[in-house]
Amino acid sequence: MLKICVLEDEAAQMERMKAYLQKFQSEHADFEYVLDAYKNAFDLLEHYKRDVDLLFLDIRVPDMSGMEVAHRIREADQNVMIIFVTNLTQYAIEGYSVNAFDYILKPLAYNSFSSKLERALRMLSYRSSDITLDLRTRDGGRRVSADSITYIEISNHDIIVHVGAEQIRQWGTLSKxxxxxxxxxxxxxxxxxxxNLKYVHKVRGDQLLVGGDTLSISRPRRKEFLNALAQYKGGSH
Incomplete structure (x- = not known):
């Protein structure tokens, strides 16, 4: 079940969005969703929970710009997929600062909306992972979901697996x-x-923010890494 959130202050546009989602559902039997709809930014931010999969943000709402909303959302939630709804293409470039997945131009047209939604669903499916690791630590065995790992490093022949604030050490090789x-x-x-590309918050020069840590990107790995990140995020860097 997909959780979708919409911020749109124009009643006609909101009803069109709801109608398009219902039409898309009628054409795709496996598409199931719940919808939270907001007319102003403050209500969205007050009630936002980190369980939203897809967020449609109107760029222009009276109480706050959609771009500012996106920045605030990103402070709490790095995983939600953001699609801007706008009548100005210039915001598509700004969207990369908040890892926006895409943008849709107003007035909404169903063909464009459905193709962007299909692409978003493919990417959300691509992101999902149920892979687990069986780690062998000095204290015994430990099973960890890959999805919970922010990154893995090698230090003095030890493998250090970072799971949130926890560090799990084991013997082994990074290549394996x-x-x-x-x-x-x-x-x-x-x-x-x-x-883990899921937890990359920002890339700046030869450094990237992963979870709460700053890591270095080596020159030989830079192009491959950024290409993989762009594909994962659904945009280009």
Whole structure:
């Protein structure tokens, strides 16, 4: 079940969005969703929970710009997929600052809306992972979901698996884990780090923010890493 959230202050546009979602559902038997709809930004931010899969943001609402809303959402939720709804194409470029997936031009047309939604659903499916790792630590065995790992590093012949604020150490090689986690969207940013693309918040120069940590991107790995990140995020960098 997909959770969709919409911020749109124009009643006619909101009704059109709802109608398009219902039409899309009638054409795709496996598409199931719940919808939260908001007319103003403050209500959305007050009630927002980090369980939204897809967020449609109107760029222009009276109480706050959609871009500012997106920045505030990103402070709490790095995973939600954001699609801007706008009549100005210039905002498509600004959208990369908040890892926006795409934008839809007003007035909404069903063909454009449905094609963007199909692409978003493919990417959401692409992101999902049920891969687990059986880690062998000094204290015994531990099973960890790949989805919960922010990144993995090698230090003094130890593998350090970062799961939130926790660090799990085990013996092994980064290459072996890289092969196991390739389908879970882990990519090396250097010879020392294997990164879960889900948790990449920002790339700036030769550094990236992963979870709450800053890692370096090596020059030989830079192009491959950024290409993988762009494909995962659904845009280009």
């Amino acid at each position: 884990l890289e092969a196991q986690l390739r389908e879970a969207h882990f990519v090396r940013c250097s010879s020392s780090y294997l990164v």
